[in-house]
Amino acid sequence: MPEQAVAGKLIWQKNNCVSCHTLFGHGGYEADDLTHITATETSEYLINYLVQAPVMRPHKYARHPALDEIDAENLVNYLEFVHTIPTLGWPPQQEQVEDDS
Amino acid sequence: MNQSIASKQKFLAQVISRRYCLSAVCLFALQSVVALMGALDLVISDLPSPIPFEYGRAIHLALADFWPLIGTMGMVYFFITAELNREIHSPRLARWQYWVVMLFTLSIFGTLALRLGNGREFLEGKPIFYLGICLALTLASYNLIRTLLTDRQNITPAAATMTVGMIFLLLLLLPNTITFSNPIVDEATKFWVVHLWEEMAFELTSVGFIATFFIVSGLANRTQIEKWLYLEAALAIVGGLYGTGHHYYWIGFPAVWLVLGSLVSLVEVIPVGMLVHMTYKGLKSKKIRSRREKLTLWLLLSSVFYHITGASLLGLFITIPWVNLYMHGTYFTSGHAHLALFGSLGFVVLAGCYYVLSQGSEPTLKEYKGGVLAVIILNIGLIIMSSALLAAGLKETYLWRVLGMDFMDVHLLLNPYLIVRVLGGTMFALGDLLLSWYIFKVWRATKSHK
Numbered sequence: 001m002p003e004q005a006v007a008g009k010l011i012w013q014k015n016n017c018v019s020c021h022t023l024f025g026h027g028g029y030e031a032d033d034l035t036h037i038t039a040t041e042t043s044e045y046l047i048n049y050l051v052q053a054p055v056m057r058p059h060k061y062a063r064h065p066a067l068d069e070i071d072a073e074n075l076v077n078y079l080e081f082v083h084t085i086p087t088l089g090w091p092p093q094q095e096q097v098e099d100d101s
Numbered sequence: 102m103n104q105s106i107a108s109k110q111k112f113l114a115q116v117i118s119r120r121y122c123l124s125a126v127c128l129f130a131l132q133s134v135v136a137l138m139g140a141l142d143l144v145i146s147d148l149p150s151p152i153p154f155e156y157g158r159a160i161h162l163a164l165a166d167f168w169p170l171i172g173t174m175g176m177v178y179f180f181i182t183a184e185l186n187r188e189i190h191s192p193r194l195a196r197w198q199y200w201v202v203m204l205f206t207l208s209i210f211g212t213l214a215l216r217l218g219n220g221r222e223f224l225e226g227k228p229i230f231y232l233g234i235c236l237a238l239t240l241a242s243y244n245l246i247r248t249l250l251t252d253r254q255n256i257t258p259a260a261a262t263m264t265v266g267m268i269f270l271l272l273l274l275l276p277n278t279i280t281f282s283n284p285i286v287d288e289a290t291k292f293w294v295v296h297l298w299e300e301m302a303f304e305l306t307s308v309g310f311i312a313t314f315f316i317v318s319g320l321a322n323r324t325q326i327e328k329w330l331y332l333e334a335a336l337a338i339v340g341g342l343y344g345t346g347h348h349y350y351w352i353g354f355p356a357v358w359l360v361l362g363s364l365v366s367l368v369e370v371i372p373v374g375m376l377v378h379m380t381y382k383g384l385k386s387k388k389i390r391s392r393r394e395k396l397t398l399w400l401l402l403s404s405v406f407y408h409i410t411g412a413s414l415l416g417l418f419i420t421i422p423w424v425n426l427y428m429h430g431t432y433f434t435s436g437h438a439h440l441a442l443f444g445s446l447g448f449v450v451l452a453g454c455y456y457v458l459s460q461g462s463e464p465t466l467k468e469y470k471g472g473v474l475a476v477i478i479l480n481i482g483l484i485i486m487s488s489a490l491l492a493a494g495l496k497e498t499y500l501w502r503v504l505g506m507d508f509m510d511v512h513l514l515l516n517p518y519l520i521v522r523v524l525g526g527t528m529f530a531l532g533d534l535l536l537s538w539y540i541f542k543v544w545r546a547t548k549s550h551k
Contacts, residue, residue: 006282013220019155024288024352025430027222028158030143032508033430057509059146082284088359090351092426092502 008078011071038083047072112182113192120199121175122454123544128168130537133530136161140523152214159213159225165442167206169450173306174241176453177263180309184260190247198240205233223295224277232278238271258327259312262334266305273297285353292348299446301341310453318394320383333372340368347420359422366420370413377405392469393459399476400452404445411440427502433494436487459543475536482529486522493518
């Protein structure tokens with residue numbers, strides 16, 4: 001596991017991200033699952049999101065917790081590593097759902 | 102509590118067990134209030150709170166781990182002396198153990214309130230505090246083993262099973278004091294507490310209470326209960342261990358766990374089915390007259406009900422890999438977790454704690470009715486709350502996982518269900534506070550009997 005990803009895992013834990021988000025479907029149900037987020041969003045977008053934290057829907061004022069640039073880069077590295085872990089087809093993708101039905 | 106039927110606790114361990122049980126009930130009261138605040142936070146935008154949602158949820162989950170643990174420690178000391186009819190090896194050690202477990206448990210809650218944690222679900226506190234809990238579990242295991250070895254000829258199956266359960270609690274928590282870099286190892290180890298504490302260790306520690314209660318109340322004789330106990334212990338270990346596999350489906354483990362996890366989970370239903378059969382037969386042939394025993398039975402039957410429905414049947418349904426593929430990580434899992442964790446484990450620990458704290462007293466008719474009312478309100482609250490979560494989970498599964506809608510768009514549509522969850526949670530909290538107050542009064546009334 002790359003050093004930056006190891007550091008990113010500690011950032012994930014330090015900020016208690018698991019209370020709202022899930023990884024592998026485990027965690028809080030209030031925010032999106034991030035297991036394969038790096039497949040759909042670019043690193044730049046994710047780092048920018050974490051550094052310049054936006055207001056979270058449906059709140060009007062409460063913002064997503066913000067990180068400094070290094071922590072944000074490490075965290076995104078960790079999420080990139082998580083994405084490489086084979087999850088046996090979970091979560092189901094659209095094509096898979098159509099195949100199943 | 103004015104009709105005293107027994108003036109003194111027989112053993113020092115039984116006196117000491119009362120402080121564990123009372124603390125467990127107080128923490129249970131705190132849990133429903135914390136949980137209700139968290140549920141409100143999800144339906145009221147920008148709700149001001151000194152503790153942010155992510156740490157409030159962590160405290161809620163830590164409470165879910167530790168009030169049953171503390172209650173179990175008390176129950177095991179109480180019922181092991183009842184089983185063996187002798188004092189534990191060291192009452193002094195049991196007193197120290199109480200302060201150790203309370204110190205580290207409260208440290209977890211306190212530091213989480215200060216936003217200091219380790220961010221692993223259900224084990225969000227700093228690892229050092231879990232090491233402290235391990236110390237308390239080591240003291241308990243040592244004390245119980247020495248107690249059994251004092252008179253090797255007279256070890257009963259229930260006493261041995263409770264001791265094994267306590268040792269498992271320690272062995273399963275210990276690896277979780279280590280920080281793993283690899284997320285697969287981290288997730289896998291976490292479920293040794295999240296799954297195996299409940300499905301294996303607590304099953305074993307609860308048998309002492311169930312055995313004693315069934316024998317004393319006349320619901321079953323010793324031969325019947327010991328037959329059940331052997332099977333329960335064997336299946337809890339085999340089913341619990343391999344059943345952990347249903348948490349390993351999508352975390353990077355090989356596909357063989359899909360088969361193991363789903364098939365072995367079937368085994369976990371058998372001992373509960375047998376307990377239901379034994380209780381049914383017992384209730385048909387014997388009418389329980391003691392109000393104290395009847396109130397304990399209300400709590401115990403609540404546990405059995407959720408063990409069958411919320412934990413076993415619903416649990417089995419979502420362990421089917423094709424179902425799990427879609428429902429995993431939705432509110433459906435949360436509904437199941439509430440029914441399984443509080444429903445089956447919480448109620449049995451409450452039943453045991455009430456039984457321990459009410460030793461030497463018999464409630465008046467009014468007090469008994471108050472206790473039953475609290476149990477009914479708790480049950481209705483839990484059913485409303487969990488049903489709302491299950492319904493939200495079904496909708497979420499369909500819109501998010503099947504139709505592929507955006508997560509947040511779906512989440513906003515779940516608000517009505519989350520409001521119903523708050524209503525159920527309010528009812529649950531009312532039942533919780535009423536029952537806790539009732540048990541507190543029992544504790545106060547029986548204090549002088551020590």
